[in-house]
Amino acid sequence: MRLTESIALGFLPFAIASPAPVIKPAVLRSTGLNSWAPHNAHNGYAPVNVTCPINRPSIRGAASISPEEKSWLEKRHEKTNSGLKQFFSHVEIDDFDALSYVESHEEDTTDLPIIGFAISGGGLAAALNGAGAFKAFDSRTEGTLGKGQLGGLLQSTTYFSALSGGSWFLGSIYINNLTSVTALQEGFWDFSSENFFSGPTSMTTTEFWGNLTTQIHAKKDAGFSVSDPDIWGRMQGYYFFNASDGGVDITWSSIAKNKGFQEADLPLPLVVLDGQSFADVESDPTISEPIYEVTPWEFGTYDNSIYGFAPLEYLGTRFVGGKVPDNETCVHGFDNAGFITGTSSDIWNEDGDDIIAILEYEMSLLSPNTTSGAEEIEGIEYVMKEVIYALNSTNATLVGASAFDPNPFYQYNPETSPFAQDKRLTLVDGGEDGQNVPFNPLIQRKRNVDVIFAVDSARTTGNLWPNGTTLVDAYERSLVDLANDTSFPSVPDVNTFLNLGLNAGPSFFGCNASNLTVPAPLVVYLPNHPITYMSNVTELQTHYNATARDDMITNGFNVATQANGTLDSAWTTCVGCAVLSRSFDRTKTQVPEACTRCFERYCWNGTIDSHTPAPYEPSIIL
Numbered sequence: 097m098r099l100t101e102s103i104a105l106g107f108l109p110f111a112i113a114s115p116a117p118v119i120k121p122a123v124l125r126s127t128g129l130n131s132w133a134p135h136n137a138h139n140g141y142a143p144v145n146v147t148c149p150i151n152r153p154s155i156r157g158a159a160s161i162s163p164e165e166k167s168w169l170e171k172r173h174e175k176t177n178s179g180l181k182q183f184f185s186h187v188e189i190d191d192f193d194a195l196s197y198v199e200s201h202e203e204d205t206t207d208l209p210i211i212g213f214a215i216s217g218g219g220l221a222a223a224l225n226g227a228g229a230f231k232a233f234d235s236r237t238e239g240t241l242g243k244g245q246l247g248g249l250l251q252s253t254t255y256f257s258a259l260s261g262g263s264w265f266l267g268s269i270y271i272n273n274l275t276s277v278t279a280l281q282e283g284f285w286d287f288s289s290e291n292f293f294s295g296p297t298s299m300t301t302t303e304f305w306g307n308l309t310t311q312i313h314a315k316k317d318a319g320f321s322v323s324d325p326d327i328w329g330r331m332q333g334y335y336f337f338n339a340s341d342g343g344v345d346i347t348w349s350s351i352a353k354n355k356g357f358q359e360a361d362l363p364l365p366l367v368v369l370d371g372q373s374f375a376d377v378e379s380d381p382t383i384s385e386p387i388y389e390v391t392p393w394e395f396g397t398y399d400n401s402i403y404g405f406a407p408l409e410y411l412g413t414r415f416v417g418g419k420v421p422d423n424e425t426c427v428h429g430f431d432n433a434g435f436i437t438g439t440s441s442d443i444w445n446e447d448g449d450d451i452i453a454i455l456e457y458e459m460s461l462l463s464p465n466t467t468s469g470a471e472e473i474e475g476i477e478y479v480m481k482e483v484i485y486a487l488n489s490t491n492a493t494l495v496g497a498s499a500f501d502p503n504p505f506y507q508y509n510p511e512t513s514p515f516a517q518d519k520r521l522t523l524v525d526g527g528e529d530g531q532n533v534p535f536n537p538l539i540q541r542k543r544n545v546d547v548i549f550a551v552d553s554a555r556t557t558g559n560l561w562p563n564g565t566t567l568v569d570a571y572e573r574s575l576v577d578l579a580n581d582t583s584f585p586s587v588p589d590v591n592t593f594l595n596l597g598l599n600a601g602p603s604f605f606g607c608n609a610s611n612l613t614v615p616a617p618l619v620v621y622l623p624n625h626p627i628t629y630m631s632n633v634t635e636l637q638t639h640y641n642a643t644a645r646d647d648m649i650t651n652g653f654n655v656a657t658q659a660n661g662t663l664d665s666a667w668t669t670c671v672g673c674a675v676l677s678r679s680f681d682r683t684k685t686q687v688p689e690a691c692t693r694c695f696e697r698y699c700w701n702g703t704i705d706s707h708t709p710a711p712y713e714p715s716i717i718l
């Protein structure tokens with residue numbers, strides 16, 4: 097029997113323990129804490145109708161990057177030139193003056209490299225591991241301009257993509273005024289509560305769920321469908337967005353209004369989401385489902401099928417055939433920041449209910465005297481589903497996927513888009529297609545990325561280490577006719593990854609540009625491996641005390657720097673060589689001897705060894 101809405105909302109499992117459930121109404125106003133961030137100031141979590149501007153918003157075709165990106169890149173280009181000079185002021189290549197090389201080529205806008213940085217999904221563990229690499233590359237981190245360090249690489253980077261758990265980290269930086277990892281560790285990130293479901297330490301669980309349900313109600317009352325990332329994303333807000341009420345009214349498009357972002361102080365943030373046909377919502381997306389990206393300005397895909405982008409700020413508006421009909425009004429506030437990260441990490445459709453698995457896992461870790469665990473799990477599961485069912489008028493399941501309702505691509509490109517007749521677009525976790533490192537935005541040839549630093553925290557071996565699957569999936573997708581303007585270097589099969597140890601430490605792919613039929617980036621693969629900490633923590637874990645949190649981040653830092661050069665004193669040189677490799681080709685510069693040695697050591701040379709590998713069981717290296 098389906099409970100009525102009011103019963104469902106009153107049936108918070110925590111009421112069992114507490115006297116009467118006190119549901120604190122969410123404070124639906126902006127307190128101006130993030131005064132730079134234009135909140136959806138009118139109405140808290142609920143999207144609102146606004147008068148359309150005179151130039152009514154429309155869907156643009158995907159034949160080029162957006163005009164906003166184009167003009168932003170001009171500014172970023174100046175910053176990355178300075179970044180490269182900062183980087184090569186301390187990273188040396190023997191018998192080659194890299195700093196002078198950069199200085200002598202900075203006038204020509206196409207000579208110097210365009211760098212991409214991508215961090216994978218894999219729950220909070222992936223967010224922390226990705227944060228470690230980001231911290232190592234960020235010259236704002238103390239000590240990163242010294243020997244064996246890589247500070248300035250982030251300042252030299254143009255694009256930063258993330259998905260799923262990785263998007264929680266990306267959001268932590270960009271939604272919090274372009275803060276740093278050190279600042280997050282010292283002043284905000286707190287994962288010490290029991291789990292994500294019990295709410296942050298600053299409030300009771302009852303209060304937490306009271307806030308969530310009130311907030312989500314507001315969206316429903318405004319006439320919008322709600323789906324699981326509304327709940328999941330609102331939960332994340334309290335852990336990752338340093339603002340009142342978990343950033344209830346902060347939109348993703350507000351990043352574009354941030355001064356530091358407008359000054360192009362950090363790379364362009366790109367979040368990946370996967371499409372999924374509604375009929376198949378219980379399965380993982382097939383290779384042909386769209387891969388979407390969210391920039392601070394737009395949501396859409398370069399895939400041949402939809403091949404269009406919607407203005408992010410106006411998501412929630414009823415577009416028909418790419419236009420807003422005269423009788424329709426415009427909508428603001430649909431692109432709530434948590435809704436974006438919540439969709440990118442929406443694994444509710446996988447294996448039954450994976451988010452419930454997170455809860456079960458966390459409950460299993462609790463001390464034995466919390467025996468109400470099982471009941472609590474059932475209770476929460478029940479409430480989450482009931483909230484969603486009760487709020488939506490039909491029983492057509494909205495549990496299991498993200499509803500982008502209305503579909504901004506309704507009747508758009510009907511000849512090629514399988515979604516042109518769908519009133520609602522269905523999305524799931526950005527890593528569910530197997531491409532768990534968000535390469536897709538970085539391999540669009542329109543973006544001319546030369547080198548991608550790929551941090552992989554996938555849990556694809558039996559004991560939760562990455563094994564290269566994500567590269568194989570990215571490569572395979574680049575070969576089929578789904579996104580015809582993408583390219584990825586050749587990579588071997590997964591067995592070869594394990595047999596040659598390509599997942600046991602850094603390895604480079606696509607080093608030899610002459611061996612490529614179409615230009616593709618060089619990929620610097622940085623698989624998670626245990627240098628100072630057993631970082632193969634399950635993606636289901638959402639509880640870390642401050643020590644464990646920092647140990648995870650430091651291991652990620654050590655992977656990126658190869659333990660500050662302890663594992664290879666030439667590592668920073670080799671990173672510098674990877675950065676400049678395509679630039680050397682363009683400027684017809686003789687590859688320095690030191691770089692040739694690096695490439696011999698780190699580049700996959702085409703060898704295949706596909707026999708069944710022994711189990712991969714690394715132990716802590718240092």
Ligand SMILES: *[C@@H]1O[C@H](CO)[C@@H](O)[C@H](O)[C@H]1NC(C)=O
Pocket residue numbers: 129130131132273356
């Ligand atoms: C955001 O960061 C910039 C640069 O660090 C700083 O000047 C500004 O005061 C910050 N804004 C807020 C509201 O914290």
Ligand SMILES: *[C@@H]1O[C@H](CO)[C@@H](O)[C@H](O)[C@H]1NC(C)=O
Pocket residue numbers: 129272275279280283284338
């Ligand atoms: C979090 O917000 C508080 C209050 O605005 C601010 O003092 C602090 O620096 C912020 N922390 C981070 C990591 O942004």
Ligand SMILES: *[C@@H]1O[C@H](CO)[C@@H](O)[C@H](O)[C@H]1NC(C)=O
Pocket residue numbers: 399400401403512580581
């Ligand atoms: C690439 O995709 C676009 C958009 O779907 C299409 O117009 C074009 O014909 C495609 N080109 C090739 C070579 O497939």
Ligand SMILES: *[C@@H]1O[C@H](CO)[C@@H](O)[C@H](O)[C@H]1NC(C)=O
Pocket residue numbers: 608609610611
């Ligand atoms: C690079 O690839 C080209 C074309 O396949 C090949 O002729 C050349 O030997 C390769 N260079 C190296 C260093 O492997």
Ligand SMILES: *[C@@H]1O[C@H](CO)[C@@H](O)[C@H](O)[C@H]1NC(C)=O
Pocket residue numbers: 641642643644
């Ligand atoms: C922090 O967590 C780690 C790993 O779960 C555990 O070994 C350690 O004892 C904890 N430390 C504290 C102070 O609770």
Ligand SMILES: *[C@@H]1O[C@H](CO)[C@@H](O)[C@H](O)[C@H]1NC(C)=O
Pocket residue numbers: 239628650653654659660662718
């Ligand atoms: C490398 O340097 C960082 C930053 O100083 C430090 O946290 C880390 O422990 C160092 N790694 C090793 C293996 O000493």
Ligand SMILES: *[C@@H]1O[C@H](CO)[C@@H](O)[C@H](O)[C@H]1NC(C)=O
Pocket residue numbers: 596701702703
């Ligand atoms: C290529 O790599 C394999 C294994 O990593 C190695 O055994 C082989 O000698 C290398 N071949 C060349 C030509 O360098």
Ligand SMILES: *[C@@H]1O[C@H](CO)[C@@H](O)[C@H](O)[C@H]1NC(C)=O
Pocket residue numbers: 585586587606607608611612700701702
């Ligand atoms: C060179 O290109 C061929 C053909 O695409 C491919 O099979 C081979 O693996 C590539 N070699 C390397 C080292 O990437």
Ligand SMILES: *[C@@H]1O[C@H](CO)[C@@H](O)[C@H](O)[C@H]1NC(C)=O
Pocket residue numbers: 558559560630632633634712713714715
């Ligand atoms: C982590 O990996 C080690 C081997 O490298 C393995 O013994 C351990 O069970 C793994 N941990 C988890 C949680 O799977």
